[in-house]
Amino acid sequence: MPFTLDTVPEGVRTGDFILRPITAADAELDHAAVMESREYLRGWEQDGGWPTDDFTVDANREDLDGLERRHAEGRAFTYTVMDPAETECLGCVYFMPTDVRSFTTARITPVGEERWEDYEAAVYFWVRKSRLGTATDHALRDTLRSWLAKDWNLRGHLFVTSELFTQQVEAWESGGLRRRFTIEESGKPGRYLAYL
Secondary structure (H helix, E strand, O other): OOOOOOOOOOOOOOOOOOOEEHHHHHHHHHHHHHHHHHHHHHHHHOOOOOOOOOOOHHHHHHHHHHHHHHHHHHHOOOEEEEEEOOEEEEEEEEEEEOOOOHOOOOOEEEEOOOOOOOOOEEEEEOOOHHHHHOOOOOOOOHHHHHHHHHHHHOOOEEEEEEEEOOOHHHHOOOHHOEEEEEOOOOOOOOOOOEEE
């Protein structure tokens, strides 16, 4: 189901990075970030197979073309994270509606009195491996929190990550976010955790 936003923010710029809608033209820079980070992205995805060691720029371009179309149609929103000169991809941010099939078929357990249906968006992100040591993930986390509060007109949002991606779990919890839900998808080796 498409989001019901009146307007979708074009992006945000900080001194450290730019967030803007991803396009198929970003395939080469995005591919470099994906392949550098493939080992931990497999845990983040929890399917163990993406990206494959032989994942190509052309295959990535096809993926990005699909993400670009979904963004234009308002079904989901994907932003690339680029360095200020736009010569290096630092990661990606994904906004998914909370009623997509992966959620409707999952077992979602609230931590307290939360109700999943009170939230419109699940926000995921990853930062390329070489930038984890520079705390780019923490800076992106803080930028996203501010940007969502200021520029997005969502009926609630959650930040979601895999419990297997312990580095990101720590980033959410050290940033003062509180776990609201656990999400168990059939066939996945671990749970997903939703924070706000």
